[in-house]
Amino acid sequence: MGTSGTSSGSSSGTPLVPTWLENEPLGLLPCSDALVMQQQDDIGGNGNPAAQPDSEDNGKEFPAIPPPQAERFRGARTNFSRFVGSGGSNVRSLRRAVRDYVRSGTGGSRNAVRRMGASRSAASNALGVFRGIQRDGIQATLQRLNLQKLSGRKIQDVFIGFTEVICRDGGSVDEAIARDAWLETIAELDQFGIDDFDALSHEATQEIFLSFLGHTIESRLYQEIGINGFRFSEGLDDIDGFDRQFRDYIQRTVRDSFTSDFEKLSNMSDEDIREIVDKTYLEAWDLLQQLGDREG
16 A cells, blocks of 8 residues: 655645646547547648647636635544554544544645646546547557557556556656556456456446546555554554555545546547546545444
8 A cells, every 4th residue: 555655745835736737738538539630630741730738727717715624634534543553443533534634634625636646647648548548449549649559468567558548657646646657557357357458348447537536645645644643553464454445445436436437438529538637536434434423
């Protein structure tokens, strides 16, 4: 559990949503219609200019962000510490910890979504790649992504090759969360029964997508509240026990909250894909908060 770029978690004085996540320019997703047309024009040699990325946050307007509250992570970290100390048996504390993280730590589920900057981008890019595969097939998609050398390779190798297309290249913890979550998802392809591209149905695509989102939420929680939970817990005799419980809780909740489908992914626009990504994150954070509320 965790990422390649660990930290001590956010302090209470950091903004609810970091300023560098605000109004980040959005470009074309992989295999978007505009990008395919541009590539076809380039092949035809007509010299059409490249499509330009969107300049503002896809036209979305977000409410003003309130100032952070003092000690806003204390409740989440205290409850997570109790969960860790129990070896995973104190599920009530886990649910309360995640609830407190969403409500107090981030200022609500919408802000929790907005904090997932690199993960939202990577999830959208992944769906862009899957859209291309469903619409045009794997060979045409590899060619458009300049990954022809992966043709005929095992599906795990191809998905690893997709990493640089899907995940932002950078050294921040936020970017490490997205990259590690993608690699964890690739490691689970055999568990999903996906061993070739003929098995990549829209149901299988949905399974991969939800697994990835779940892993990004796990890593975000670990970075923000989990590390301190380890520090203040003693006698960790059953690390595997609490790790399994933690992962299972997040993954089940992400799936239980999901209300979209990918049956028409091949016809979705970039905007449609980004809306599904944000909606899925919002539904997951909402349900995680509700489940914690039930614990009092």
